[in-house]
Amino acid sequence: MRDILKTTVSRRAVLGAGVAGASLLAMPAVLRAQDKSLKVGVYGGYFKDSFDKNIFADFTKETGIAVESVAEPTGEAWLVQLEQAAKAGQAPADVSMMSQVAMLKGQSTELWAPLDAAKIPNASNLIDHFVNKYPDGRIAGIGAVAWYITLVTNTDVYKEAPTSWNALWDPANADKLGLLALVSNSFLLEVTAKTHFGGTNALDTEDGLLKAFEKLAEVKPNVRLWYRDEAQFEQSLKSGEIPMGQYYHDVTGLAAADGQPVRSTFPKEGGIMDSGCWALSRASAKVEEAHTFVNYMSQPKIQALLSRKVGTAPTVKRDLLDLTAEEFAAVSSDIEPIIPRYDLYQTKSDWLNQKWTEMIAG
Amino acid sequence: MRRETPQKLTDYSPLVFPAGMLIVFFVVPFATMIAVSFFKRNPSGFYTPDFVFDNYARFLSLFFGKVLGFSLMLAIAVAICCIVLAVPFTYLLSRARRRTQVLWLVALLSILSLSEVIIGFAWSTLFSRTAGITNLLVMLGIMDQPVALNPSFGAVLTAMTYQALPYTVLVLYPALVRLDPTLTEAARTLGASPIRAFFTVVVPALRNTIVATLIMVFIFALGCYLLPQILGRPQHWTLSVLITDQAIYQSNMPFAAAMAVFLVLVTLGLVGLTVYAGRKGETA
Numbered sequence: 306m307r308d309i310l311k312t313t314v315s316r317r318a319v320l321g322a323g324v325a326g327a328s329l330l331a332m333p334a335v336l337r338a339q340d341k342s343l344k345v346g347v348y349g350g351y352f353k354d355s356f357d358k359n360i361f362a363d364f365t366k367e368t369g370i371a372v373e374s375v376a377e378p379t380g381e382a383w384l385v386q387l388e389q390a391a392k393a394g395q396a397p398a399d400v401s402m403m404s405q406v407a408m409l410k411g412q413s414t415e416l417w418a419p420l421d422a423a424k425i426p427n428a429s430n431l432i433d434h435f436v437n438k439y440p441d442g443r444i445a446g447i448g449a450v451a452w453y454i455t456l457v458t459n460t461d462v463y464k465e466a467p468t469s470w471n472a473l474w475d476p477a478n479a480d481k482l483g484l485l486a487l488v489s490n491s492f493l494l495e496v497t498a499k500t501h502f503g504g505t506n507a508l509d510t511e512d513g514l515l516k517a518f519e520k521l522a523e524v525k526p527n528v529r530l531w532y533r534d535e536a537q538f539e540q541s542l543k544s545g546e547i548p549m550g551q552y553y554h555d556v557t558g559l560a561a562a563d564g565q566p567v568r569s570t571f572p573k574e575g576g577i578m579d580s581g582c583w584a585l586s587r588a589s590a591k592v593e594e595a596h597t598f599v600n601y602m603s604q605p606k607i608q609a610l611l612s613r614k615v616g617t618a619p620t621v622k623r624d625l626l627d628l629t630a631e632e633f634a635a636v637s638s639d640i641e642p643i644i645p646r647y648d649l650y651q652t653k654s655d656w657l658n659q660k661w662t663e664m665i666a667g
Numbered sequence: 668m669r670r671e672t673p674q675k676l677t678d679y680s681p682l683v684f685p686a687g688m689l690i691v692f693f694v695v696p697f698a699t700m701i702a703v704s705f706f707k708r709n710p711s712g713f714y715t716p717d718f719v720f721d722n723y724a725r726f727l728s729l730f731f732g733k734v735l736g737f738s739l740m741l742a743i744a745v746a747i748c749c750i751v752l753a754v755p756f757t758y759l760l761s762r763a764r765r766r767t768q769v770l771w772l773v774a775l776l777s778i779l780s781l782s783e784v785i786i787g788f789a790w791s792t793l794f795s796r797t798a799g800i801t802n803l804l805v806m807l808g809i810m811d812q813p814v815a816l817n818p819s820f821g822a823v824l825t826a827m828t829y830q831a832l833p834y835t836v837l838v839l840y841p842a843l844v845r846l847d848p849t850l851t852e853a854a855r856t857l858g859a860s861p862i863r864a865f866f867t868v869v870v871p872a873l874r875n876t877i878v879a880t881l882i883m884v885f886i887f888a889l890g891c892y893l894l895p896q897i898l899g900r901p902q903h904w905t906l907s908v909l910i911t912d913q914a915i916y917q918s919n920m921p922f923a924a925a926m927a928v929f930l931v932l933v934t935l936g937l938v939g940l941t942v943y944a945g946r947k948g949e950t951a
Contacts, residue, residue: 382915388713410918414713486901487916529818531901533916537791544797546815655708658917662909663730666901 342371343594346383346401349376350535351556352615359614364601370594379490379535381407388416391588399589400598402449402581406489406650408437411584412445418585419443424596427603430621437582446582447599448620450611453554453576453642454485454492460566462548470500470572472549478527483538483550486531488661489654491551492577492645497521499574499643508646514657522664531665542567551577555616558635571638578642580620612636704924714921722925731906731926735933738905741823741895742888748828749884750877753835758869760836761843772840775833783830787897790826791817794898822898827891831884838883842876843869878945882938889934906930 345361347353353376361372375398377383384407390397403411411417419439422428428436428447435448456467473482473496485491497517498507507513529547532538539556541547543565554576557569583602585595601607608619609626618637619626626633649657673679707717760771781789793799794816801813816822850872854864870877892907906926914923 381918385915385918385920388918410713413709487912489916529815533896537897541795544795546795546797654917655919655922658912658919659725662912666734666904667730 340371341369341594342373343400343591343598344373344375344396344398345598346375346377346398348379348402351559355559355615359610360602360607364598368597368601370597372598375401377401379404381410381489383407384411384416387411387586388414391416391586394588396586396588396590398586399591400583400585400595403446403584404490404579404581405437405645405647408446408582408584409647409651412439416584416587417445418587418589418592418595419445420447420585420599421596425600425603427600430603430605430608430625432620432622435580435582435620437584446584447603449581449583449602450608450615450617451578451580451620451637452617453571453578453637454551455554455557455569455576456572457542457550457552457557457567457569459542459545459548460568462545466568466570467549468570468573470496470574472572473524473527475527478549480527480529481547481549482524482528483530483532483541483547483552484524484528485551486533486665488657489650492579492643493521493551494518494649494657495643495645496551496574496577505643505646508649514649514653514660518660518664525665528665555636558616571640573640575640575642576638578618578644700924701928703920704928706921706924708919708921713918722922723929725922726925726929731909734904734906734909735930737903738889738907738930739933739937741827741903741905742885742891744824745827745831745888746881746884748824749831749835750881752828753832753839753880754870754873754877755865757836757839757843758865761840761846762848772837775836778829778833783891783893786826786830787894790822790829790894791897794822817898818900818903820899820903823895823903826894826898827888830891830894831887834887835880835884838880839873839876842873846872875945878941882941886934886938889930 345356347356353374357374361374365371377398383401384403386397387401388411408417420443422444425447428444431448435451436444437446437448439445456470456472458467472478473484484493488494494508494514494517495505497520498505498513501520502513502517508517530538530541530550535553535556538547538550538552539560542550542552542557543560545566552569554569554571557567560567561569583599585592585599589595603621605619605621605625605627608621609628609632611617612619612626612628612635613632616636619628623633702716703714704722705718705720706714706722707719708714708722760768763771796813796815799813799816801810801816804810805813846869850868851861851864854868855861859867889905890907892905892911895903895905895908907930910923910926910930913919913926
């Protein structure tokens with residue numbers, strides 16, 4: 306015993322043991338780095354959960370690329386974070402699902418690494434307008450999913466589904482609506498133009514925009530909540546606290562399937578059709594994996610799976626899909642959609658934002 | 668022990684660490700913000716380094732003036748509510764038994780562990796028509812039917828007061844514990860009622876502490892941006908909400924920075940005015 310205690314441990318041995326110990330602790334990280342992986346940003350909540358459960362696991366099985374999904378906020382919050390991070394050479398997510406306005410804004414700073422069409426053969430399945438291109442023709446993003454914002458109601462409070470966006474203006478709905486709080490994600494100007502001024506072309510001129518603002522201001526007494534965060538409205542819609550509003554068709558469908566008393570209706574003027582692109586941050590080093598991922602996601606069978614499981618509208622051509630007429634109707638509609646005027650949110654964004662804030666807060 | 672003034676340069680060495688922290692975590696970010704507020708906004712994207720006054724010019728409008736006015740008014744209201752509630756409460760607490768004091772302080776500290784989001788959603792449930800406190804009143808037969816108490820100014824004020832109250836109590840507590848109990852005893856001996864003694868002896872003795880606490884709560888409340896969104900109508904949105912909108916949703920950093928700089932300047936001005944008025948009052 307005494308001998309053991311007397312043994313002098315050399316400085317070198319201590320250092321050696323330290324290095325060995327440290328490398329042992331670092332072992333899992335070293336091993337993990339050898340596997341292929343990809344960080345994918347998708348909207349948090351139901352959306353991310355469905356992707357994790359139904360899509361990403363199979364993708365990893367087929368390609369050997371592990372997916373770490375990152376919950377991203379909607380709106381331009383994620384764009385700002387990606388942009389700031391890219392300036393510092395970081396990528397909080399390699400591939401992210403981005404909205405159209407965010408795609409356009411990201412293009413102006415070259416945030417999106419151009420994608421190589423040769424490495425994404427499945428991109429030819431897509432409906433043309435779902436391929437997002439730089440002005441010079443380089444591919445900035447590939448359509449991931451499309452979704453509708455529709456008129457949603459609580460079925461306990463509204464026994465009959467509303468049929469028109471005009472319900473927003475109905476004095477009977479005083480203090481009952483939940484609407485999105487920002488001009489660039491609510492697309493209510495387009496709704497107003499389509500419902501009252503014959504189409505979104507009415508927004509071509511500043512005069513037309515002002516008229517739409519004026520008409521839209523009439524819904525203010527009906528609005529209980531202007532929400533930025535979806536969870537805020539979703540909870541109130543389910544409980545009937547705020548029984549009507551605009552919301553995402555897919556998420557409402559998923560909630561209804563869960564037994565919640567909610568329904569989503571395509572008004573006769575059409576639902577608002579918005580879409581997201583897969584875009585690769587220029588700061589990402591996972592270029593190969595990203596192309597494999599985007600190619601995988603553009604397969605008709607995956608798009609059909611998304612429609613069935615997540616409730617999104619497909620971005621590939623209808624005739625390539627094996628969706629039944631019924632399944633297609635559940636995620637989309639034959640009624641001509643209201644397509645947002647993305648161009649306005651790029652060219653006139655500050656003016657629109659100012660007018661909008663003054664309208665709702667004034 | 669006599670406090671000696673520093674003689675050599677090395678005597679200042681203990682200051683290096685806090686000064687470094689202050690520079691890294693306050694001076695540098697704040698300077699960056701001021702710089703960005705003069706940058707040029709590119710509406711289709713982000714911003715380019717420049718020196719323009721556009722962002723400040725846009726802020727100088729009746730609309731933003733009203734929002735700024737409301738934000739200041741709300742923060743002052745929260746500060747006053749907190750002081751009115753916290754001073755008598757902390758006074759009674761400091762006179763309570765040790766065990767009671769510890770229990771209350773632990774409870775207050777646990778409120779600090781709640782995030783603004785949780786506080787906001789909790790109050791929005793409490794104020795809702797379907798699950799809120801008015802259902803209890805209906806059950807007790809006080810009200811005919813449940814009503815929604817939010818969104819409203821009262822809801823915003825309540826939640827913000829709730830959030831700031833623990834800080835108020837914790838700042839007042841040490842001063843009240845140290846307050847000499849013989850002061851009130853003397854007042855009582857001279858025939859003052861407990862309430863009269865509280866207002867004529869305790870409150871004046873704590874004047875400086877109360878003013879300092881008012882300022883702290885005011886600044887704390889001014890930065891609040893989540894509760895007005897969750898519990899208020901658009902007319903109750905504070906300047907902080909609009910700053911967030913610009914920074915996060917419109918990616919207009921220069922304008923957001925300009926608004927933030929303006930808010931800081933107005934705040935500093937008001938605090939300066941309060942301190943100045945306090946000094947003047949003391950000499951009078």
